[in-house]
Amino acid sequence: MKRPLILISNDDGYKAKGINFLIEVLAPIADILVMAPTNGRSGMGCAITSKDPVYYSLVEEEQGITIFKCTGTPVDCIKLALHEFPERTPDIIIGGVNHGDNSGVNVHYSGTMGIVIEGCMKGIPSIGFSLDNHSPEADFEPLRPYILQVVNQVLEHSLPIGTCLNVNFPATPIYEGIKICRMAQGEWTQEWERHSHPRGGDYYWLVGSFCMRDEHPEDADRTNMTDGYVAITPIQIDMTDYRMIEEMKAEWSWES
């Protein structure tokens, strides 16, 4: 069997420990193409760069592993890699391993999941891996067998068009197993820390704590992570609320 090609990016920058761990884990089973941000671009969601030019350059190339850095957002990285190397379509696109949790509605803010959503829109099976530990020196070793399992399952089963996977690992080094979950619903609260500028006026740092408000918390990714499980949440690109279409057609009144 021909070795698969895996396109990898992240939002912590190409030097981050998480992405280099991912490359090391997957290099034995696949050819690896990396296009990752030059610097950290956390919290970029699906942002694209529309007003500035984007640059990329080769970092290193060895047998089966080619690494580029790119000045764009995580989504730009995927778009640019697919544009520049059309001769071989990746079998899988992976974002991560992210330094920090991307469970629940954090998918909307996550640059890692931006990569995955972009890959999915391009019709390529895509997976995001995130570890609930922000430390640059976090220990990723416990993730190894789970990453290999998930990637091998996706290589075997593929994924439906329009569906991608969000895989989140709790910070605990020993896992209870894997749980297939739903996206935890909730919101961030107490989100700003005000500081005074030495020359007058205030400025604000985005902080906050996540407050879960979920009607079925037992099935939610965040809950299962708290219980020590690796949480896999299938995510769909189509955000249409179909039930609401019917309700609006039946109950809302429109004048033309």
Place this chain on the structure above:
Amino acid sequence: MKRPLILISNDDGYKAKGINFLIEVLAPIADILVMAPTNGRSGMGCAITSKDPVYYSLVEEEQGITIFKCTGTPVDCIKLALHEFPERTPDIIIGGVNHGDNSGVNVHYSGTMGIVIEGCMKGIPSIGFSLDNHSPEADFEPLRPYILQVVNQVLEHSLPIGTCLNVNFPATPIYEGIKICRMAQGEWTQEWERHSHPRGGDYYWLVGSFCMRDEHPEDADRTNMTDGYVAITPIQIDMTDYRMIEEMKAEWSWES
């Protein structure tokens, strides 16, 4: 009846014609609070500012209209407005009117829809308005009766928790009416334009054209806009693919 409070933001900056048109249309029926980016922040999706401080300042205040500008992303603007003015929760949050189409999967890239998704996550009925015309001098006047209808319908019916509206207007000045739609599926192609730097090397501009790949195009927002309709697409925050959860539980094999 007490006048409702509407929180407005956009991704084209507080000076844009679209947001000022929206303020003018809604000021007769509501108190208006604006927190909008200082400059254009198109294509920011749900991006947040995590590595820099955020500033805001008053632009103007008159009877029933208060306008602030903010250095953050569109999502930051909503988070900061809700944090700084907690004494009165907005009845509705609105993004727009955007200079440019946000139909279909463009929701993922759209700063305007970032505003709406953020408002929705905060449990407040939220609406995005976009006009399929990028010109700074676009004529927004034909939108007036439709904006008022949609806002009045949301004030009357509210919206379910976790659901928001994406309203897109075709560029044509006369509309056939309103259609309740699904999010058009598809992808951007031919996305990069390569230029040569005068001092060597290449740089890339993000361009591209949208290619629809939708199994039910007749119900899709993009299609109905092409037919001259105002397209309203209900969008849900929960991106879980529930069908895939069942499939993965039944057919995928996991070792623990």
